[in-house]
Amino acid sequence: MNTILKNKAKVAVFTALLGMGAFSCQTDLLEPVPETVFSDLVVFDTPTRVALQINSLYTYVKAGAFYGGRYQVYGDIRADDFIVQTSNNVTGYSVWNHTLTESSQNDVTNLWNAAYAAINQVNVFLAGLDANTAKFVAPAFPADFATTTANAYRGEARLLRALSYHALLQLYARPYADGQGSKPGLPLRIMAETGSTNNDLARSTVAEVYDQILADLIFAEQNLPLTYSGAALNTTRAHRNTAIALKTRVLLTMGRYAEVITEANKIVPATAPFTATTGVAHALNPSIAAVFTFPQETTENILGFPFTAQNAPGTQNQLGYYFLPGSRGGNGEYALNSDGILGNAAWSATDARRTSFVFRVGTTPYLTKYSNGSTSTNPYLDKAPVIRYAEVLLNLAEARARVNGPADAQALALLNAVRTRSAGTPYTQATVNNILLERRIEFLGEGIRNMDIMRLNATIPAKSSVGAVAPSDPLYVWPIPSGELQANALMTRN
Numbered sequence: 001m002n003t004i005l006k007n008k009a010k011v012a013v014f015t016a017l018l019g020m021g022a023f024s025c026q027t028d029l030l031e032p033v034p035e036t037v038f039s040d041l042v043v044f045d046t047p048t049r050v051a052l053q054i055n056s057l058y059t060y061v062k063a064g065a066f067y068g069g070r071y072q073v074y075g076d077i078r079a080d081d082f083i084v085q086t087s088n089n090v091t092g093y094s095v096w097n098h099t100l101t102e103s104s105q106n107d108v109t110n111l112w113n114a115a116y117a118a119i120n121q122v123n124v125f126l127a128g129l130d131a132n133t134a135k136f137v138a139p140a141f142p143a144d145f146a147t148t149t150a151n152a153y154r155g156e157a158r159l160l161r162a163l164s165y166h167a168l169l170q171l172y173a174r175p176y177a178d179g180q181g182s183k184p185g186l187p188l189r190i191m192a193e194t195g196s197t198n199n200d201l202a203r204s205t206v207a208e209v210y211d212q213i214l215a216d217l218i219f220a221e222q223n224l225p226l227t228y229s230g231a232a233l234n235t236t237r238a239h240r241n242t243a244i245a246l247k248t249r250v251l252l253t254m255g256r257y258a259e260v261i262t263e264a265n266k267i268v269p270a271t272a273p274f275t276a277t278t279g280v281a282h283a284l285n286p287s288i289a290a291v292f293t294f295p296q297e298t299t300e301n302i303l304g305f306p307f308t309a310q311n312a313p314g315t316q317n318q319l320g321y322y323f324l325p326g327s328r329g330g331n332g333e334y335a336l337n338s339d340g341i342l343g344n345a346a347w348s349a350t351d352a353r354r355t356s357f358v359f360r361v362g363t364t365p366y367l368t369k370y371s372n373g374s375t376s377t378n379p380y381l382d383k384a385p386v387i388r389y390a391e392v393l394l395n396l397a398e399a400r401a402r403v404n405g406p407a408d409a410q411a412l413a414l415l416n417a418v419r420t421r422s423a424g425t426p427y428t429q430a431t432v433n434n435i436l437l438e439r440r441i442e443f444l445g446e447g448i449r450n451m452d453i454m455r456l457n458a459t460i461p462a463k464s465s466v467g468a469v470a471p472s473d474p475l476y477v478w479p480i481p482s483g484e485l486q487a488n489a490l491m492t493r494n
Contacts, residue, residue: 044132047141047149053125054153058237060121061160062305064317065106066114068384071167073322073334074107075447080463081340081440084333085364091316091333097466098475102482102493109481112172115164120193122161126154127192155223158216159238159246161190163386165213166250170451171478172494173206176254177457178471181207184492187484188212202490210254217247226279231297234280236306236383241267241279245302245387248395253455260399268396270410274417282389288422289356294372296383300390304383318380320370323445325361328368336365337463341440352422353441367445385446390418394442398435406431418442 043049062068070092076082077096084096094100095107102108129150136146165186174183185206191198204212221243228234244266251260267276275283285291285298296304307313316331324330336342336358342365347354359368370382397414404411411430419438420426427434439452453460460469460476469475477494485491 044128044135045140047145050129050150050153053128054156057118057121057125057157057160058305059311060114060118061164062307062313062384063114063118064314065110066118067163067167067305067386068307068313069317069319069322070111072319072384072445072447074111074171075450076445077334078460079340079449079453080461081337081342081444081449082334082367083337083464085335086333088333091322091331096334098460098469100475100478102479102485108478109483112168112481112484115168116189118164119161119189122157122164123190124192124194125157129154151223152225155220155243156238159220159224159243162213162216162220162250163246165209166246166253169206169209170253170454172480173209174477175454175457175471176206176210177455179206181205181210181254184494185209187488187491196487199487200489203492210250213250214247217243217250221247231299232295232306234299235297235301235304238303239280241276241282242303242387245282245389245392248392248399249387249451252395252399253451255455257399257402260395261403264392264396264399268392268414272413272417274393274414276389282392284390284393284417284421286421288352291388292357292369292371292382294381296385300388301383301385302389302392303386305386306383307381309381312380313384318370318382319384319445320372320380320382323367323370325359325364325366327361328359328366328371330366332361332366334367336367338365340463341437341444344437344440346437347441348424351424351441353444357444369445388446390442391439391448393418394435394439397430398432401430401432401435406434411435 043053064070073092074095077084077092078098082096084093087093090106092107100108133146133150135141136150142149165188168186173185183206184203186203186209187201188204188209189198189201190212220238221240224238224240224243226240228237228239244263247263248260251257251263267279267282268274269277273283275281280299280302282299282302285300291298291300295306312318320329321331322333325332325335341347342354342358349355357367357369359366370380372380372382393414397411400408400411400414406412406429408430412427415430415435415438416426424441427438436452439448443449457471459471462468474494479494480491485493
């Protein structure tokens with residue numbers, strides 16, 4: 001069985017059946033049924049069991065090979081702000097130097113499989129939820145479960161599916177700007193699959209995949225709760241403002257700037273202080289260091305994926321492992337490039353993002369945003385970041401600058417809110433170049449850099465001994481994994 005089919009077999013939500021009472025006592029003892037494994041006939045029987053499935057969806061998306069660390073790392077090391085310190089293909093060397101192939105196991109194949117496993121887990125859950133609606137009645141369920149709670153769960157599931165498809169597009173498909181979405185995108189799988197029957201599925205266009213992403217986020221916005229009961233849940237589970245924030249990212253990726261403004265205005269006031277007035281009261285934290293201080297639960301942190309000692313990202317997936325030097329608990333896989341953003345004069349020596357997050361071992365600079373390094377009792381517990389309010393502010397600033405020009409007063413105020421929070425010298429104009437520069441500084445190590453390059457159909461810059469990669473170069477987008485090409489007769493290569 002090939003890799004894709006193996007994953008499809010693994011992603012069925014329910015893997016064992018109950019009802020073993022007909023067997024003898026001796027057989028029961030020899031082959032006990034785990035008490036935490038339930039049949040698909042009963043997993044929708046109680047509110048608690050349904051809620052546990054929602055938790056499982058997050059677990060799939062935050063897999064170490066996907067949004068638990070690898071995706072963010074790839075989003076930065078493809079560009080020119082980091083220099084590899086090893087030649088280990090297991091930890092992204094082929095991503096860094098643009099030598100990926102269809103069979104690059106740890107990069108091309110594993111991320112694709114992890115993302116589609118997450119997507120199918122969402123699809124299986126949604127299908128099960130729809131099939132069991134008749135059960136959602138009192139007294140087993142609250143009176144509003146079918147009309148409110150179940151739809152909120154659907155919203156969470158669809159937001160996670162949208163997030164997964166958007167991530168895949170940034171690596172395996174041409175940018176939306178190249179032909180306005182007309183180029184081949186991804187197999188758009190929105191049906192629940194528990195076998196190999198529907199393996200063959202042609203690629204939808206980039207635009208069609210984005211349409212599905214936006215449809216999922218619109219549904220999520222309409223059905224997710226405004227807030228949860230505390231900071232931990234508000235920063236680790238999707239709520240209404242999470243959907244809006246992600247829509248600003250998606251629409252910016254598509255170059256639909258007027259719509260970015262419309263969406264961002266829902267959670268960003270017209271004037272400072274820029275604090276969301278509905279739902280979670282998102283705002284820039286006065287201290288950028290505090291934003292990344294464990295457990296990373298400020299109102300600026302809109303969504304991040306948490307870990308515990310019993311639920312770690314896995315070996316060689318953790319952000320701290322990649323970026324921290326050995327003296328700070330990491331493996332020092334990637335150091336900052338002194339000729340990249342670190343060497344840009346616009347990033348002053350007194351900027352808090354430099355004084356808080358750049359640490360030198362001798363003359364070699366490292367990023368220490370993810371400082372909760374590895375020890376026997378503390379294995380990389382930093383949350384894997386997905387989106388912050390600072391990004392929403394800069395998304396809006398860029399959209400306004402592109403629509404209204406660099407003299408736009410709100411665009412400048414938003415840009416400088418992010419800039420001066422870290423004591424940077426204020427900008428005098430909200431030019432697109434200034435905003436893109438600020439994004440490189442603010443989101444260093446958070447996986448945003450590749451998105452910003454790809455959405456503009458721009459050249460991936462040269463670094464060290466690695467040359468630039470132009471949009472016309474076949475290396476610009478990742479190859480489709482060989483396992484998908486073998487399993488899906490309708491799939492085409494990049």
